[in-house]
Amino acid sequence: MGVSAVFGVLGGLEALGLPGFAGSALDKACEALFDAKGKDVLKEVQARLRAYTGAVPANHDLEHAIRLAELTATLVLLGQYRRAVEAENFDTRSARLPPFIEAARTWLFSEIGLSRSLTVKPNDALVAEADAALDRALPAATAAAVEAGLAQARARVWAALVAGAGPAPPDFQARFEGRAAGEPGWSVLFLAFLREALKTNPRAEVAFVTVRLAGLREAARRIEDGLDALAAGQATIKDDTGVIRAGLDELLRRVSREESVPLDTLRAILTAMGEVAQAADAAEIEQRLKAKAAEFRDLAERLSRLSNDDPEVVRLRQASADALGRGRFAEADAHLAAAEARDLAGLAELESISRHKRLSAAQSRAERASAAKLRTNPDAYAEAATHYAEAARIVAPADGRIAYEYAHRQALVLLDLGRDFGRNVSLKAAVEVFRDVLRSSSDDASYWAMAQNNLGNALRTLGERESGTGRLEEAVSAYRAALEELTRERVPLNWAATQNNLGTALATLGGRESGPDRLEEAVSAYRAALEEWTRERVPLDWAGTQNNLGAALQTLGGRESGTDRLEEAVAAYRAALEEWTRERVPLDWAATQNNLGTALATLGGRESGTARLEEAVSAYRAALEEYTRERVPLDWAMSLGNQGTALSLLADRRGDVAMARRALEQIETALETFATADHAPYSASYRSAAAKAQAVVQRLGG
Numbered sequence: 001m002g003v004s005a006v007f008g009v010l011g012g013l014e015a016l017g018l019p020g021f022a023g024s025a026l027d028k029a030c031e032a033l034f035d036a037k038g039k040d041v042l043k044e045v046q047a048r049l050r051a052y053t054g055a056v057p058a059n060h061d062l063e064h065a066i067r068l069a070e071l072t073a074t075l076v077l078l079g080q081y082r083r084a085v086e087a088e089n090f091d092t093r094s095a096r097l098p099p100f101i102e103a104a105r106t107w108l109f110s111e112i113g114l115s116r117s118l119t120v121k122p123n124d125a126l127v128a129e130a131d132a133a134l135d136r137a138l139p140a141a142t143a144a145a146v147e148a149g150l151a152q153a154r155a156r157v158w159a160a161l162v163a164g165a166g167p168a169p170p171d172f173q174a175r176f177e178g179r180a181a182g183e184p185g186w187s188v189l190f191l192a193f194l195r196e197a198l199k200t201n202p203r204a205e206v207a208f209v210t211v212r213l214a215g216l217r218e219a220a221r222r223i224e225d226g227l228d229a230l231a232a233g234q235a236t237i238k239d240d241t242g243v244i245r246a247g248l249d250e251l252l253r254r255v256s257r258e259e260s261v262p263l264d265t266l267r268a269i270l271t272a273m274g275e276v277a278q279a280a281d282a283a284e285i286e287q288r289l290k291a292k293a294a295e296f297r298d299l300a301e302r303l304s305r306l307s308n309d310d311p312e313v314v315r316l317r318q319a320s321a322d323a324l325g326r327g328r329f330a331e332a333d334a335h336l337a338a339a340e341a342r343d344l345a346g347l348a349e350l351e352s353i354s355r356h357k358r359l360s361a362a363q364s365r366a367e368r369a370s371a372a373k374l375r376t377n378p379d380a381y382a383e384a385a386t387h388y389a390e391a392a393r394i395v396a397p398a399d400g401r402i403a404y405e406y407a408h409r410q411a412l413v414l415l416d417l418g419r420d421f422g423r424n425v426s427l428k429a430a431v432e433v434f435r436d437v438l439r440s441s442s443d444d445a446s447y448w449a450m451a452q453n454n455l456g457n458a459l460r461t462l463g464e465r466e467s468g469t470g471r472l473e474e475a476v477s478a479y480r481a482a483l484e485e486l487t488r489e490r491v492p493l494n495w496a497a498t499q500n501n502l503g504t505a506l507a508t509l510g511g512r513e514s515g516p517d518r519l520e521e522a523v524s525a526y527r528a529a530l531e532e533w534t535r536e537r538v539p540l541d542w543a544g545t546q547n548n549l550g551a552a553l554q555t556l557g558g559r560e561s562g563t564d565r566l567e568e569a570v571a572a573y574r575a576a577l578e579e580w581t582r583e584r585v586p587l588d589w590a591a592t593q594n595n596l597g598t599a600l601a602t603l604g605g606r607e608s609g610t611a612r613l614e615e616a617v618s619a620y621r622a623a624l625e626e627y628t629r630e631r632v633p634l635d636w637a638m639s640l641g642n643q644g645t646a647l648s649l650l651a652d653r654r655g656d657v658a659m660a661r662r663a664l665e666q667i668e669t670a671l672e673t674f675a676t677a678d679h680a681p682y683s684a685s686y687r688s689a690a691a692k693a694q695a696v697v698q699r700l701g702g
Helices: 003-011 026-033 038-050 061-088 099-112 124-134 143-165 170-176 185-200 202-214 217-229 248-259 263-273 282-305 311-325 329-375 378-395 400-421 424-440 445-465 470-485 492-512 517-532 539-559 564-579 586-605 611-626 633-654 657-676 680-699
Strands: none
Touching: 061 099, 061 143, 061 170, 061 185, 061 282, 099 143, 143 170, 143 185, 170 185, 248 263, 248 282, 263 282, 263 311, 282 311, 282 329, 311 329, 378 400, 378 424, 400 424, 400 445, 424 445, 445 470, 445 492, 445 680, 470 492, 492 517, 492 539, 517 539, 539 564, 539 586, 564 586, 586 611, 586 633, 611 633, 633 657, 633 680, 657 680
């Protein structure tokens, strides 16, 4: 877009009804255009008006501002699109973003330079065009003329973006062109950033304002009279990269409006971010601010729940509110927690009239701690379980059914803690709470059946980690009891879920027995579940059961001399992967890749070639892309050890001592992890695998 076209766009903002330039009074326009530097800028404009030469600043600051606004608007729009894509994939873990997003980001940062100043090449034609514009009064701009100029600029920027980053998704192009419902489009963002650029670049302001006032020389007196009305000053957050500096204040105002958080609080938060904010782009800053806004609302809601007029509670509430207003959330939370604790202690003396308030406080704490589980913090699980237990105790005298629900939640949190972090003591606690729930809910058949199913899950998880079979037998009994109420005719999907759980317990038992009966029962249970959990009806559950069926078939096949069962297992795993994709359910996809690797490794061990073993190593490698040590340490260790076992066999056949050593290291790492987590069966398995791998190393001369 040329300078004249840009001046036409800026001059026509009023016609378009955009904020910042509306209003017929020149002093209002000046107030919108300039910050505390406006007085000096207008003095320079007046000097040019009195000795009019029509010159544009020689360093091309206006062209610099135009180009930076174009690129910054595109970058912000890309950030909005990225967040929209992430929101659509919220229910998946580690969903992949379209490659265009990173390619476009890279191209934009390259164009912007991420340096202290944007390099703009001299453009004599642009200067000549600006000179000509300064020699005439600005004609009346119309909305149509402005839109035409914007369309021309938008098309040019889009062509450059696609050339630099490659083909773009259609939904992003719709956003860019302003065709997506509720989205501003590139043109509006460009105008907003250009307006802010003019506010921070006095030399570019001179070029624009001179033209803006060229046909209004008679109003120079009004400019002088209105100078005192200009704002005394405005704090501006500076970004060293120059990418988000121009639009930062507007970003703060918008987040304040959208998230209902005071502007001063957001400013304090941003100031506290310090170097973190300087190193972030606009999209990341907005994301961080919105996360803090959510914390603000949570703390504000908790404050609103406290109504105790005890002087100490009042003092703590005020201290919390003051810290909250300054953006110091940790301090606000500490004061608030002390107020809540004192509130609960005081309400205990008035139990008959204060039960609801105490329950609300306990429930609030439990829900807060449950939300913290998303941050993979095991202490948050334990805290949530404690507060659910407190809520159950408080409400029990008044409503046993509600008390049962809180106790059930407590047990489920303990089950999650024990399963996800290897804490057997938490699993044992969950078993006891589930049994208490079953004793108190015997008159409610459906709740009783669900508690039986969950009890089975806790017992099965414990049994998988113990060498004996007692817990597993109890789990099978719990699942069979649940199926007496969760019938196929009454609740077909719940019936299928319990059949799947029963199959898993039976399969684990069958793996520890010499005969095939339990494994055959497990296969039957899985096939029964698949009669209701069809691919069309519940594709993800269907895939999960296919994976479990593959595991049972694999164990059976491992005990038979033939390969038919193993081939069936491989087919079941591959079927599961058709729905359990990496993009959709990355951790489930990784689990099935691990299982597929084990089946292939077993087949490879019975064949003379290495093709199946190589496929197995590849499947384990795929699993480890999602099974990371930080994310799921036990699953990571399992896949690492399994891959090591396959590598050891492959190294033996190839005579590769380096591969054999690497295999031994992987198996020993897995063994160390499971020994620390107190998983006796896995520890024994990998101890045996390590001994075999050590023998291979020695045989190959290592």
